[in-house]
Amino acid sequence: MTLRLFDSATRAERDFVPLVAGHVGIYLCGATVQGSPHIGHMRAAVAFDVLQRWLERSGHTVTLVRNVTDIDDKILDKAAHAGEPWWSWALRFEREFGAAYSALGVLPPAIEPRATGHIPQMVALIARLIERGHAYELAGSVYFDVRSFGAYGALTRQAAEDLTLPADAAGDDKRDPRDFALWKAHKDGEPATASWESPWGPGRPGWHIECSAMAQRYLGEAFDIHGGGLDLRFPHHENEQAQSRAAGYEFAALWMHSAWVTQAGAKMSKSLGNGLLVSEVLAHHAAPAVRLALASVHYRSMLEYTPSTLDDATATWNRLAGFVTRAAERVGQPSDVVSADLPAGFVEAMDDDLAVPRALAHIHDSVRAGNAALAAGDDEAAAAALVAVRAMLDVLGLDPMSPQWSGSSGASTALTALDALVRADLDARAQARARRDWAAADAIRDRLAAVGIAIEDSTEGARWSLEH
RNA sequence: GGUGGAGUGGCCGAGAGGCGAGGCAGCGGCCUGCAAAGCCGUAUACGUGGGUUCGAAUCCCAUCUCCACCUCCA
Incomplete structure (x- = not known):
């Protein structure tokens, strides 16, 4: 086609x-x-x-x-x-x-x-x-x-x-x-x-x-x-x-x-205020989530902007990026993403006047299959899903591992320092959990959550991330 | 007045004659010390009224509502 x-x-x-x-x-x-x-x-x-x-x-x-x-x-x-x-x-x-x-x-x-x-x-x-x-x-x-x-x-x-x-x-x-x-x-x-x-x-x-x-x-x-x-x-x-x-x-x-961005059905315009300036939006939401929100509606359809638009996109981005991160930790990075095969359904959608919403549905299918493979310990299937997901997201400019989004600029030294501190807390929490001191373990988790650090436990240990 | 676009389940959004895209939220379950993440399951949806058809959200007719361009606009 x-x-x-x-x-x-x-x-x-x-x-x-x-x-x-x-x-x-x-x-x-x-x-x-x-x-x-x-x-x-x-x-x-x-x-x-x-x-x-x-x-x-x-x-x-x-x-x-x-x-x-x-x-x-x-x-x-x-x-x-x-x-x-x-x-x-x-x-x-x-x-x-x-x-x-x-x-x-x-x-x-x-x-x-x-x-x-x-x-x-x-x-x-x-x-x-x-x-x-x-x-x-x-x-x-x-x-x-x-x-x-x-x-x-x-x-x-x-x-x-x-x-x-x-x-x-x-x-x-x-x-x-x-x-x-x-x-x-x-x-x-x-x-x-x-x-x-x-x-x-x-x-x-x-x-x-x-x-x-x-x-x-x-x-x-x-x-x-x-x-x-x-x-x-x-x-x-x-x-x-x-x-x-x-x-x-x-x-x-x-x-x-x-097509344009609408609010309550009406075209966005400068008269609606400054809340939708790029600088303002980026102050409150992660850039890839904003891009995802803008890309996820077909380009010829109006994009209805509601108070939850960016929150929804953030949740979706976290899901996509979360899978890529977990899968990469388990099976390693694929050597080549840009020339990897793309799922046929995805190609068909994109070839049909850039039907990004349909293409996204295929990405979600692969993510679900990949998550299931990770849960089942099927590394081969997880690796296949990882390549497919990254390759598809790359087409949309949303590969979480791309230099654009994997973020290793000025913030890295601060993140490295933070990582050392958080890991100390996570170690203490792991020890508390080992002796079944749930109160102590939860106190650590709550304290980190209070400053915007989310904890995820897994069989490989705890992982932390900044909540946006 | 002219030229176009749109009305889909709580929300966002695909689809365009026949197995109810997908996401978010919700509900039930699995997993978990509890969570989170993840997985599985879960919806009498297609503005209204007629019609065509074995079968319509998808086609036809009528009708209502909303939006945009015709002045600067992505």
Whole structure:
């Protein structure tokens, strides 16, 4: 079976065939760095990270371009309000996004191009659109001529005349109210640093043109997949496609859109408060559990966020990681995880438009079989389950033994010291248990529990872990 | 108004004509000194009303409710 993906443009699933066999070019709309990342942003990032991992696991070389839009109206507004240069404002949030991505194990893209670093490419593309009769200049700004491009609306299947007109459309002289800016003439009051020379005078790029220009520069005139959040479909993606195709380029062969995070059925937004900022969530929950929560719903379904979402994911993560830890202690680490065979059901699920929930069900099956094997003393079966579980989790970016999650950075010396202290307690408790002094044994366990250290007894002795 | 999406057991979530995915929580049992972890078992679920069918959560008709995009949004 081959990978099938749902194409948002045709609203149908189809076999995925790369333009160049074995290579996949993906353009992913990253952040407009105007504020701190929240878990909705990360949901999209994780969804496409799983896509990349699955494509690579299936033998493809993936070139993923994830842009940073570091100049736009909002950035200018917010920075001005804060009395800070817009460029430093943008970079600050770009860093926050970067930290959030890496905290959640999102693989770094092949390149992360910034809009402000590609002004010449945008200017060239705009000039080409004017030449071809699909754009026109007006008082130092340049607009895309929607009516000149018959296929406008193709991506979202909307007829241009059905669109609600923007509220501010009445006053200007655009040929059509739906025409959108490719180049915005410099306005008095805007910082000089937000202005670049162009054939139409000083100004700055419009919102959509950067993606068309950068996709072409790094992936070529035609590429395999364009991704982003569902809310970018219109107008952003529609306009991107219109620009690129009007310029004579094929652009994306397939579109993928990830759904958002909802609360009580409604889309998450900044107005709901800071509790869902990545920094806030990570302060209270383990990063792999957060990633698991974001990945465990199909990427095209809304992810309903409830107060128990992260607690549930934490419990699940503990179960998965617990099995891997216990199994590894018993049978040792497999030499190779990344090329180990994957269970057929798992492969089938992932090949079916990345059906992660179904894939997870297979992971749970293997974990249960593995736990049963451990209990029965069947090391061979336990070892087989361990490899399978780690290999499957690796596809989701959730292998507990990966460097990302096995954690051996700055905290290790503290953990080593703590381990020595806790082991002393565990030895004392073992002695108390040996003389059947249950009160003393329980007192030790309770004292450790009170500071967040959980004890598990097993035939091999006691094991401790930090409760998160 | 236009374009789409969704309503599944206490909760989260798959599935899409026929052996009731999976997880969390709950209940019963095994294991344990007691726990924890683990294992086994355990649910008259598919918005409502009709219809098609031997058989529907899955198809058809009607209907209710919710959400999103069309302005910035992952």
